[in-house]
Structure formats: structure tokens, C-alpha cells
Amino acid sequence: MTGPEIEKLIQLLARLPGLGPRSARRAALDLLKRRDALLRPLAEALNVAAEKIVACAICGNLDTVNPCAICADVRRDSATLCVVEEVADLWAIERSAAFRGRYHVLGGVLSALDGIGPEDLGIARLVERASAPEVREIILAMNATVEGQTTAHYVTDRLAGTKVQVTRLAHGLPVGGELDYLDDGTLTAALRARRAI
């Protein structure tokens, strides 16, 4: 029906998270309709990304410089390391502007099923960073999923030999959340961790 070039484009677009085969077809047609406004700039941006963006050798963040802008920023607090699963989580915390320390991106979670062990996540390197004299606190900011919390437990165990304080994000009612729509687990956690006003 369509040439192999268009099919190839649709198949590649369909592999992006959030796009299925149907929306990939729509996206491909849209790209071909807006060649100069969208198709060529996107091709160029992808080429630039492929050439220039690298993973930071210190924290695992993605940037055009190595070490990344966060690791290179002398104004950031070296005493606190925030451990996250993915670069997306690092970005989410940066958007909140609530953290001025440094990061450590694991690049995934422990998973026996997917064959991902401690060595794949570079946890030895995290322990090494945590052992530096200036580091005083490690914040475990994994997702509140079974895999995320399992990984957090494992990291806590591995950090037991260092002198750092290990903390985790608070669990509770999301800001703007309604009790009636909250799951039991979150409600239980919010009640247990209640604080004096």
C-alpha cells in the first residue's frame, strides 16, 4: 500500500512510548504534511541528540557536557545525594526546585525476572560515592512501587557500612488529593506518619 520508506518511519515511530501503530501512522502523515516546520527540524534535533548528548560519568544524568551541568555546578550541595531510578525522575525533582544537592541515577530497578542485578545498576559506584568524606545524607527517591522499594531496601543494606544517613521520601496524601479517592496503602501511610500541627 505505502512505500517501504513510509512503513519504516511508521514502525519506528510506533516504538516510541505513548504511540501505537495507529497514532504512529497519524504522526508520520503529520510529519510529511509539515516538512519544513516539523519533519526536518525533528530529524536535525535527533541527529544532534545522537551526537552530543551523553550520560554523565558521575551521576548518570543526560547532558551535552560530561560531567553534567548539575555535577559541575559548584553551588550545589555535595553533602546530599539523591538516588533515583531514571533520568526522568531526576528531571521531575529538578522541576520541583526543592532539592539543591546532587544526584545518582541507577538507570533501573533490581529485577530477578528481567535479570537486572546490583552490578547492572552500578550500586558499587554509589557506595563508593557515598563513602566520600563530604557526603552526609543519601536520599532514596525510588518510585513507591514494589520494585522501587525492593531496590531501596537493597541500597540501604549496602550503605550500612558507610557513615552516611539514609533517608527516603515521605509517603502520604498528595497535595491536592482527596481522601475518598486515595488507596488504602497511602491512607495507612499518611495516618501512621501524621505530624503535630
Added chain:
Amino acid sequence: MTGPEIEKLIQLLARLPGLGPRSARRAALDLLKRRDALLRPLAEALNVAAEKIVACAICGNLDTVNPCAICADVRRDSATLCVVEEVADLWAIERSAAFRGRYHVLGGVLSALDGIGPEDLGIARLVERASAPEVREIILAMNATVEGQTTAHYVTDRLAGTKVQVTRLAHGLPVGGELDYLDDGTLTAALRARRAI
């Protein structure tokens, strides 16, 4: 937070239909994670598409050859022209394999609001094609929306001077559809167009 190169990539991805700012960020990170498997091939496919894929001068279909494979195919029936709004609609009809004639892609619908008139859709060129001696039937396969049907009405009027028979797609119960979930308009159309068994 992130470099301008990543931001640029996210912004361009967010302009694809079906991807919002959030899913564009996920897609960008996914691309950067799968450089050789996805990022580079996609950049290459986009470059190929930008260079090679052109609109067919006869029917408006997208292909790497001009005239397109359908217009160049001598086995297709030149007596029947199917008029569609967009290339996506042409592809949908081709997938059904129920039509062996030729196509005419308008590239949109009449819209006073968006300032799209008959000259933008090249309706004069359609009338010209319909006037060719071999053409006997024009199938109007516009969407069953107000805009699509308005355009179909206009095209019908413009074709009144030619000797071709103008038809439109049947309206009725979709195959696999349930009466209880059908809108009143479709149900009315299906009842009116009932056929003897």
C-alpha cells in the same frame, strides 16, 4: 535543568499528534536510552522521508515515486475515482482492499472558519479529472462529519455539469457494532437505508 538540545527535541516531539509535553519527555528519554536501536534509525528514516517522499501530482497520495504506485498501476480501474479528505483516509480504504479504482485526495475540507476554500482543495482539478472520458463514477468518501458532508455537497454541485455518476459511502450500523451503543443519527440512517434480505 536540561540542555537546550534535549529541550528542543522534547518540544518537537510534543508537536506530534498523540504526544503531549509529558509523553514527549518520556519519548525523548527513551530515544536517548536506545540510541542505536531507535534514535539513529528514526533520524535516518526522517531524513529519507524528507528527501524521497513526495505528493503524487495526479491524486495527492504520498509516495517515493510521482505519479504514485496507485496512479501508475495499469491494473487499477480508471472508471472509478474515490475522493477522500486526507492521505490517511486513502490508506484506510486501501487496507480494506475493497476498492480497486483510483483516488483523489483533497487535502482537507472546506472551512470558512479556517479560510479554506475550493481553490485550496484543488476542486477544479477534480472536476477536470472527472471530465476525462474513461471516468464513470465518483465515490465521495469524506468523513461523516459536518465539514466532510458540507464538502461532499459542494463537490456534488461542482460535478453536476459532468456526465459522471456521483455516489457516497453508505451510512449505517458499523460491523460488530451494538444498537444500544449507537448514536441516534446513525440508527436513523441505518433504519432509513434498510435493505431487503
